[in-house]
Amino acid sequence: MLRVENVTHFFKNGSESTPVLHDINFTVKPGEMVALLGSSGSGKSTLLNLMAGLMKPMEGDIYIADHNIVKMSENKLSEFRRKHIGFIFQAYELITSLTVRENVELPLVFQSVSPSIRKQKSLSLLDKVGILDKADLFPSQLSGGQQQRVSIARSLITEPSVIFADEPTGNLDSKTEEEIIGILLQLNKTMNTTFIIVTHETDVAEQMQRIFALRDGYLVSEKGSLVGMESKGGISVED
Amino acid sequence: MRISDISRLAWDQVKRRKVVTGLCMAGISIGCAAIIVALSIGESAKSYSEKELNQSFKMDEITVTANGGIPSQGGKGGGGASEVSDKLDPGKLTRQKLDIIQGLQHVNAAAPFQDLGYIQMCTMDNKVADVQIIGTDLRLLTKYEKTFLQGGASDLPRMAVLSYGATLGLIDNETRQKIYEGFGNDPYNVQLREQYDSLSVLPSQMYQQQFQLQQFQDYSNQASKIQQSAPLRVIGILNKASGADDLMESYNKIIYVSLETAQQLVEELNITNGTVGQEGVYNSAIVKVDSIDNIVQVEKLIQKLTLTTSTNLYQLEQLADKFKMVKKVALGVGVFILIIASISIIVAMTMSTHQRRRQIGIMKVLGANMGQIRNMFITEAALLGMMGGMLGVLISYLIVFGINKLIGTASGPVPGDGNIINIPIMTIPIGIAFAVMTGVFSGIYPAISASRTNALTAIKRD
Numbered sequence: 258m259l260r261v262e263n264v265t266h267f268f269k270n271g272s273e274s275t276p277v278l279h280d281i282n283f284t285v286k287p288g289e290m291v292a293l294l295g296s297s298g299s300g301k302s303t304l305l306n307l308m309a310g311l312m313k314p315m316e317g318d319i320y321i322a323d324h325n326i327v328k329m330s331e332n333k334l335s336e337f338r339r340k341h342i343g344f345i346f347q348a349y350e351l352i353t354s355l356t357v358r359e360n361v362e363l364p365l366v367f368q369s370v371s372p373s374i375r376k377q378k379s380l381s382l383l384d385k386v387g388i389l390d391k392a393d394l395f396p397s398q399l400s401g402g403q404q405q406r407v408s409i410a411r412s413l414i415t416e417p418s419v420i421f422a423d424e425p426t427g428n429l430d431s432k433t434e435e436e437i438i439g440i441l442l443q444l445n446k447t448m449n450t451t452f453i454i455v456t457h458e459t460d461v462a463e464q465m466q467r468i469f470a471l472r473d474g475y476l477v478s479e480k481g482s483l484v485g486m487e488s489k490g491g492i493s494v495e496d
Numbered sequence: 497m498r499i500s501d502i503s504r505l506a507w508d509q510v511k512r513r514k515v516v517t518g519l520c521m522a523g524i525s526i527g528c529a530a531i532i533v534a535l536s537i538g539e540s541a542k543s544y545s546e547k548e549l550n551q552s553f554k555m556d557e558i559t560v561t562a563n564g565g566i567p568s569q570g571g572k573g574g575g576g577a578s579e580v581s582d583k584l585d586p587g588k589l590t591r592q593k594l595d596i597i598q599g600l601q602h603v604n605a606a607a608p609f610q611d612l613g614y615i616q617m618c619t620m621d622n623k624v625a626d627v628q629i630i631g632t633d634l635r636l637l638t639k640y641e642k643t644f645l646q647g648g649a650s651d652l653p654r655m656a657v658l659s660y661g662a663t664l665g666l667i668d669n670e671t672r673q674k675i676y677e678g679f680g681n682d683p684y685n686v687q688l689r690e691q692y693d694s695l696s697v698l699p700s701q702m703y704q705q706q707f708q709l710q711q712f713q714d715y716s717n718q719a720s721k722i723q724q725s726a727p728l729r730v731i732g733i734l735n736k737a738s739g740a741d742d743l744m745e746s747y748n749k750i751i752y753v754s755l756e757t758a759q760q761l762v763e764e765l766n767i768t769n770g771t772v773g774q775e776g777v778y779n780s781a782i783v784k785v786d787s788i789d790n791i792v793q794v795e796k797l798i799q800k801l802t803l804t805t806s807t808n809l810y811q812l813e814q815l816a817d818k819f820k821m822v823k824k825v826a827l828g829v830g831v832f833i834l835i836i837a838s839i840s841i842i843v844a845m846t847m848s849t850h851q852r853r854r855q856i857g858i859m860k861v862l863g864a865n866m867g868q869i870r871n872m873f874i875t876e877a878a879l880l881g882m883m884g885g886m887l888g889v890l891i892s893y894l895i896v897f898g899i900n901k902l903i904g905t906a907s908g909p910v911p912g913d914g915n916i917i918n919i920p921i922m923t924i925p926i927g928i929a930f931a932v933m934t935g936v937f938s939g940i941y942p943a944i945s946a947s948r949t950n951a952l953t954a955i956k957r958d
Contacts (some may be wrong), residue, residue, distance in 0.1 A: 277661040311861065332865045339863025350858045350955065356509045367863045399619045415863070 258451055259285040259308065259419055264317030265304060272283055273299070278474045285467075288444070292462035295471035302423060304471065305455045309424040310334045310422050322418045323429075339367055341395040342411030343420035345428040349404040351411075358383065359481070361410045368415065379396055382410040396470040402433035409440060419451040422426045426461060438464055497868045508568020510883070517842045519882060524884025524931045525891055530833045531917060532927040533893035533899075534826025542819045548820075549815065553808035557640070558783040558795050559674035560597070560606075561804045563587025577830030586802045591776045593801050597783055600797055602790040605639035607632050608778035610758050612767050617643040617706045617751065618724070623666035623700065628748040629709065631758025637734070639784055646703040647732035653760070657732040657752040658702055661745035665696040697742040702730045709751075711765055725764045728753065788812070796799035817948035834934045837884070841938035845877060849946040856946050857954025866947040874936055891920060892927065 266278040277300045283293050293299040306312045308319055310326045318327050322341055329337060343364075344350075351360045361379040383389045386406040388399075396404055405425060412420045426434035426443070437463060445452055454465060462468045470477045510517050549555070563586075590610070598607040610631035615626045634649035634657055675695070678688045709725040726753075736745050753761065756787075761767065785794050788809070795805045844932060849856070856869055898916045 306952055309861075332867075335860065335863055335865035338861070346955070350854075350861075352855055352858065354512050358767055363859070364862045366505075367497055367859075367865075367868055369498050369501075372500075411862070 258287040258289070258322065259453070260320040261304075261308065262318045262320070264304070264307060264314045264319065266300075266307060266312075266314045266316075269297060276474055278307075278314070281476050283469055283476065285451060285453065287418075287451055288445070289467060290445045290452045290465045292465035292468045293453060293455045293461065293471060294462040294468050296457055298473075299471040300474040301455045301457075301471045304419050305423055305453070308453065309343070309344065310338055315455070338369055341418040343415065343417040344492075345405070345408050345412050345420060345422035347424035349396070349401075349408045349428075351407055353396050356393050356395055357388065357407050358397070360396065360407055361414055364411065364415045376388045378414055379410070382413055383397060383407075384414075385444070386410045400433075401429055402436060404435050405429065405433075406440065407484070409444070413444065413448070413450065417450070419453060422452060422454040424455055425460070426456070434461070440458070497864075497871065501529055502868075502871050502875050503879075506879050507704055508881050509852075509876050513848055515850050517883070519726055519844050520837075520841045520880040520935075521884040523840040524834070524934055525887035527834035527837040527934065528885045528927045528931040529712065529828060529887025529891035529895060531827065531830030531930055532889060532923050533895050534830050534894060535823065535923040535926065536892070536917055536919045538826050539702055539920045539923065541598055541822065544817065544916070545815055545819075545892040546812070549808075551812050552642075553758070553811055555788050555808055556785050556791065557807070557810060558785065558791060558798065560567065560781045560783055560807045561806070562587060562589045562777075562779060563802045563804045566783040587804070589778045589803055591778075592649065594778075594781055595744055596801060597781075597798055600794060602786045602794050603783055603829055605634040605636050605784040605785050606781060607639070608755065608781045609635075610755060610778045611755050612758055612761060613778050615765065615767075616710050616712055617666075617701070617749075618710055619666060619702075619705065619708055620727075622668055623750055624669050624672065625662065625666045626712075627662055627709075627751050628762065629751050629753065629758070631753055631755045631761075634754055634834055636754060640782065643735045645733045646736045647730070650731050651754065652731075653757050654726065654728045655754065655757070657709075657729045657734060658730055659734050660736045660754075661748040662751055663702045664699050664742060664749075665744045666700045666702075666817055667695050667698070672696070682691045693743065696746045699742075703733055705730050708763060709761060723765050725761055726758070776778040788861060808866055830930070835931060838934050838938040841877065841880065841935060842941055845873070845939055845942035849942045851874065851948050851950075852946070854956040856949045860949070861952035861955060865872075869949075870943045870947040873930045874939045877935040877939020877943070878932050879935070880939075882928065884935065885931030888927055889924055911922070 261281050264278055265276075267274045267276040268308060268337040269275075275495060277390075281304060293301045303312070306371070307314050308321075310319075310329065313327055318325050320326070321337075324333060324337060326337060345354075347404060351428050355363065358379050361382060362375040365375045365378065365418065380389060380392060383392050386409050388403055388406050388410075391403060391407075396407065400409065405428075409425075412422075422441070427436050429437060441454070442454060444466065452465075454461070456462050586864070594606050594608060597603060610854055612629035612631060614626055614628050616624050618624050634655070636653070637649055637657060638644075644657075645660060647657075675688065677687060679692075682688065706727040706729050708727055711723045713722055721946075736742075737748075740748075783792050783794065783798065791807055791809055795807060798805050859869060896915075896919055898918050899917055905918045
């Protein structure tokens, strides 16, 4: 489903370059729920952006559904993202001028799907995330947890191969955090959707099937110990 | 992406961003109004002048005369020969040729207008006026946009149809002589001029009256006898030309008689004027064409019959040349204002793009490609243009209303609908199209700039 091969990335600042990720390799199977765990500056968000095609790595390849996204042009990537990738943001990123239902439908708008099918799908997903009654409200009329549910519904509407969630509970209180994680687990179970969740909270990560821990740009084991770094300059974490 | 979705998303932004929308619309509406008002003034001035021109010169008529050439037996206008011989004088205007012309496509009427020249009309109560006599087919007069105020046409001999002007200014010879003498002594006598003007428009009841025609008196030979025709009866009086007043009409004194009567008058009054007097040969004919657009085509065909033609189209061409310049200047002003408006849209929309970078970033992350983002912004700009255009139409109506009001106050009541300047319907879509185009062109740079927004940079939070 998702294959990250020898990905290395660094940020350039003039003549200086700051390494961010070192020779990352891993594979995620379809339907898996994986956490990318790491503290601030560990490189987890950069890795997520690379996997989502929002950035291109300096070295290495990333395959989603057997397509190497590193080799794609920007327009091709947009099309690919539209069909295969879903996003859940920490700050929800809903469009305030659109209603809840219109926000959920937005990815389908870019696919030229007919309004009747869009409506049917969006209402069904809003029902699944438990906010069907809020369909005609605007995001500003919802609580943080409700907005994140809208964001989840939106990420699912295109039935993507993989959903990337960047700190999905980062802006929520612990009770709402529990609810949101519960919803994600439930959706993973019922819809068999692959989730890659970036988090710095171990209690969130522990609820996932697998954890890839990052530290200073290196992929480490689930318990955080460096494996084989000395010999390879990086490690692979596989089943 | 569906057009309805692009339009809806663009409309949402137009509604939401009221200040940007207001600024852009204001600029565009002023430019659009300037174009509409300028075009309307140009068109109204042109149509006013055309109307004036049409009253003086019939644009859809061709005057046909004999082709001069070298006449077979001297004489004038190709009609000097006493015998009708097409071989010897191919340029003659004959009945046969008129029949051919009548059969041409786009010809509504082709009638001889045999000009017998100017002669004096004398009523039974001894009032006189100088009139032009034209021999024609009286039944065809209505085909030349002549309508009857009284009576109608008839085939009977010695019947006449008078132009409205021919019923005005009939005064007795004595008074007439006195006025002329007065003018001879004092050409600037205002009182005399006023008296003359009022007598010139003095109407006489001529319908069903009899009158005679007579040659002008030869004042150098007082003993000479004035030749008079047998009496003629007025069977119809024509209406005034539209827009003409009595004074103008008084200069247009025409008596129409049948060709047969014209022939009799030629003999009675011993008229010698070109082909006058020759059976079946005319010195002039008028061809009525169904549309101004077909004048040139018909004229060329008539010329193939070795006839001379003249039209008044050159008047229109001269007028069109004059108004071309007026229109160019007007359009230039409008386009200049639209360019200024366009700059304001570029600035406002670029600012708007910058403020919406995050939203653009989200859309790109959700799968919108560069083309879709670009189209959304261009549609938004086109919507702003269209709304500005519609506001411009409204403003132009207010401006034109104001101008008409001003003209009305300054120059008194205006005939017709009371408006000197009218907005031609066609200028409205032209104005709106200019406004939409301005919106679209101005939206291109902000749209490209928006579509190139880096999604990741845009959604990153500080």
